[in-house]
Amino acid sequence: MSAPAGSPQRAASARMQPRLGGAAASGAAAGPGPAPRQQNGPAQNQMQIPSGYGVYPQNYSAPSGHCFQGPGKMTSLPLDDQCGDYYSGLYAVPTQNVVTPKTTNQQAGAQQIYGRAPPAPHNVGSTPEYFQGAASSASHLYTSASQPYSSLVNHYSGPAMYSANSSAVSQGFPSTCGHYAVSTVSNAVYPSVSYPSLPAGEPYGQQMFTSQNASTVRPVRDNSFSSQNTALSHPSPLPPPPSQQYHQQQSLSGYSTPSWSASGPPSTQDNLVRNHTGSLTPANNNPTNTVADSLSCPVTQNVQPPKSSPVVSTVVSGASSARLPPTANHLVEPVASVTQPSELLQQKGMQYGEYVNNQASSAPTPLSSTSDDEEEEEEDEEAGIDSSSTTSSASPLPNSYDALEGGGYPDMLSSSASSPAPDPAPEPDPTPAPVPTAPQPSKVAKPFGYGYPTLQPGYQNTAAPLHPGGQPCSPAYSGFQQYTQQYPGMNQLSSSLGGLSLQSSIQPESLRPVNLTQERNILPVTPILAPIPNLNLDLKKLNCSPDSFRCTLTNIPQTQALLTKAKLPLGLLLHPFRDLTQLPVITSNTIVRCRSCRTYINPFVSFIDQRRWKCNLCYRVNDVPEEFMYNPLTRSYGEPHKRPEVQNSTVEFIASSDYMLRPPQPAVYLFVLDVSHNAVEAGYLTILCQSLLENLDKLPGDSRTRIGFVTFDSTIHFYNLQEGLSQPQMLIVSDIDDVFLPTPDSLLVNLHESKELIKDLLNALPNMFTNTRETHSALGPALQAAFKLMSPTGGRVSVFQTQLPSLGAGLLQSREDPNQRSSTKVVQHLGPATDFYKKLALDCSGQQTAVDLFLLSSQYSDLSSLACMSKYSAGCIYYYPSFHSTHNPSQAEKLQKELKRYLTRKIGFEAVMRIRCTKGLSMHTFHGNFFVRSTDLLSLANINPDAGFAVQLSIEESLTDTSLVCFQTALLYTSSKGERRIRVHTLCLPVVSSLADVYAGVDVQAAICLLANMAVDRSISTSLSDARDALVNAVVDSLSAYSSTVSNLQHSVLIAPSSLKLFPLYVLALLKQKAFRTGTSTRLDDRVYAMCQIKCQPLVHLMKMIHPNLYRIDRLIDEGAIHVNDRVVPQPPLQKLSAEKLTREGAFLMDCGCVFYIWVGKSCDNNFIEDVLGCPNFASIPQKMTHLPELDTLSSERTRSFITWLRDCRPLSPVLHVVKDESPAKTEFFQHLIEDRTEAAFSYYEFLLHIQQQICK
């Protein structure tokens, strides 16, 4: 086990060599600060930058005579100091935190009773400059919020004090206080909520208004209540937002409002429907509310706000982004938590502001721990209430379809769906929910957010089955058809279902049998969206975004027997820490959780009455705490169902002090760099130091952020960066068998205090080792040193390695036999050669340290062993084969881009993730990078926004007594600002009892990703060929099970349900993936890296890797283009991945996720080559072209805007390769054409025949 770093280390034999020959002597004398220590301790060599380095030559090779006896003693003391500092520093934080709000209040004066909710947005609205400032200092602000408010400037201009105050809050304190500014913002109790345009109006007048309206609404609600069976309660205000939103939207953007009236009736209908269904869900009185609103509200809403908007506002959060200015989405900041201090709060704060304020300021105090009684109440076990179904009787499915009757429905859908349309310039990132009420479903569309509204005639036939609902929108919306396309699921249902019942209606769509061998164009021309679970409309809107949380079967089979019969994998795919543009952040003394299973309260719980709620996972009935009864947003009491926790399936809680036994750790970053000859030769140091220098200020963290550097070749070099030194000092430890830390307290230094020294070091580092002749690499000992350095706090270790570790612990031998690279039989050595890295990773994980590996090697480096250091410590792995900074510029560019993202992206420390699911389901086998600490608890030393996870599920008990199952992931982490936060995602899915329904709900992309994960495990534990067989069998089994049970067609043809029609194609793609392919020469490291990626990539990225998108780009047209950020982005149709589509006359773009290829045909139109590539003719296109020139032609503009748009859809900016038809690089391109035959693998058609044969056997 890890020795505590403070323990005295046996360092008697430790020998330190002065590295810089001449400098050594003078260094000892000239050491500025710690002169006495220097005598005892290891030699501290002044680094003379840069001139000293020329001198240093061979000195290191000869063991120096300096033998220090007592470094051990020395190390322990400073360490204690360090710990003390650390803790005191940490403790200081909460207190300060408590104080801050007060000061804020004082500044704010009477107006700002909210204290913790500085009115940033409206500040923003009035003064754009402030807006910028606020955004950057308080990263939690969703900056783009300004747009909605901008129109309000006039109204707000009165209380100019606001802006002044808030700017003081967010800007006044430098970086240190950025943190506090943030906390003030986020502590605003439900700041998440962005208030669409709340027109100014005097606070008081408005309040009056509100109360009036509330009174008018209430009777209505009562009516609806009485007309319904009561078991349901939990009214959710869903419907109002759309209309409201829409309404305001229109008034904001000055749109004419004729179509507004349309949304009124539908919602009434909706209401009716729900009344008559009477299912579990929100017995929704609110539609009525909406109607009332819409009737009472004048169209000129920006003048007269609807009183009810406070009621609505909780839900609306998703909406604001829809109207955000496009630029906002380009913010580099991975702003995940969007806390928007509400206008509303500020305006109306006078009354309940007190409350908020009290609450907020009391949060950090110890008192709060008492209030959080539920935490300790494990023992208080009241017998769980019987686990009867959450729904009353009817299954939700029929209900939801009942709800679809009537022609008005599609209209409503389209109107609500297109509500954001009036925005003249939709944001580039399609994620933000265009429908205020349905942020989740709309996020489905993230990568593909914009459908292809007006399909090119040639493709329409293919698309038709998928998007029959594209047309129902009324003429008024014709301009915005693409928005309706975002809801193909809904539209398609609504249009095709009419008044039909479930069975007959769903059959034609996802169950429509497809004859795979006959269907030539199996791939739809539009990107494939995640299927939307067949839930009641309200639940659908509340459900978690498929980008964060996806299940392979959107209809959960009732029993394990049914699941086995379907022969489909059941599992979840998670992307829990995704960069979100909208995230409700909740600060509250009591985080409401179920007493027995600890589930967080979520939108799918049912409220039995006003004071009790029933857990949707274990069915226990819990009390609603007093605090929860009060809804600060509406200032109303007794409406727990309108709290943001119950209105959003993705929320983030600021955890109280109960969730931490030690103070939250600061952000600590350690860089462990290989500086052996090989590394210097590759030249990565320059790139790394350059991007570190550029991003030093953007590293996530607060005033406590610490950073350190360790370099190694055959010895280990530490850098003393203690504040006060004139230059960084290099400390060399050559005893790699027993590594110790020379000066433990000054190796990890405060980023802000020692910034100059750090910059000096980074400037010097690339040149320091230019003449090194050391070829050995002592990675193992360097990692041990890093572990010792990090273990007091935990944090992130970034390891850069360029070759096989050849010295000390953890040394590795080359295991790859190049002759076996294209073997079709056995692929060996996929597992680690030694346990060293695994053990080290487990130790690191125990100390909350994650190790991220950057492997930049030109030869075999045994990634399968090295990767263990990241796998079990929840790190991430980057691999740059044949990296060279000058010879391989595309890899260098890739490193540069990935480093930028890596350094600046959000990070969570000391995280744990727990996944809960409804009683009856159980999880086994997790996939991803983590340590499984308990059967449902993953220990994640670090969590980053690019990490994905997969979980396999089994059905332990029959789910007959419930019609819905829920899954909840709770990720508890320490943000880089030192806050404990809990991000909760909840997914709700229906349970079905018939096999046909199970097939109807298959999410083929999720299934394929889960299968890929399982196949990786299989190939490591048994063999690659076994895994390949298993993949093929998965297709064979599921298709034969389908054809024998569900479809009645004869067995001689290969039939798949429409939902599974891409399954064989994707499996074939997997078989041709680097990870699993055989017969094609694949380097072992490449293969292992592909496996690592499969295990830890989130679904969206993984799908692009498995099945790239191919577009023809030489004839881009504006037809069907979408508008992003004032740019026209053409939307070419997807092409299937086959050379038959590649015409010599064309140019094609292939989007493989992390790389783009542009393939230019031999006889490609010269206009294209000239206008887009900037070359006179085909022959003059350079071999290595990685950028498109910025030419002032229409086609160049179109191409570039399309590529930019693709790039903006992902966190990582991919590298572009232009591939000429006859260049040697074209094999890279052609290996992705998975539908074609290769010498070693089937073509798609052959694969289908093969499957058919297997089925018939």
Add this chain to the structure above:
Amino acid sequence: MAFTFAAFCYMLSLVLCAALIFFAIWHIIAFDELRTDFKSPIDQCNPVHARERLRNIERICFLLRKPVPLLPLQLVLPEYSIHSLFCIMFLCAQEWLTLGLNAPLLFYHFWRYFHCPADSSELAYDPPVVMNADTLSYCQKEAWCKLAFYLLSFFYYLYCMIYTLVSS
């Protein structure tokens, strides 16, 4: 009434079987400890607890791990060797029925011992993997089955011992 070699074998195996039963129970307890980690939900978020927990898992896995020379503490090898000893003794005593009953388990032990995940030197009890619910339940099931088997064989040996003592 004669004290044959067979009778001696049964007597010895009776004693050793008790030891095996102890091992099996120990396994069950160990896995149970791994499975139920519900001290306090808050505690679980605590890094100190995380470390304890990790050590615990490693300790248990270590005890169950394929033995390395010089570390005699592991429980797996003693169990396997005791069981193999039975089989050898019964082979020598020409107790074919008993040997036949034990043979499947013997082969299972051999398979388990020599079949490691590719390249790794560890047995199935691998700290990062053992907490996966299916691995854990497999191990637990295995332990229960063995317990049942050893208990039954205990009584079988008892019967056989008396039988051999009496019959001759």
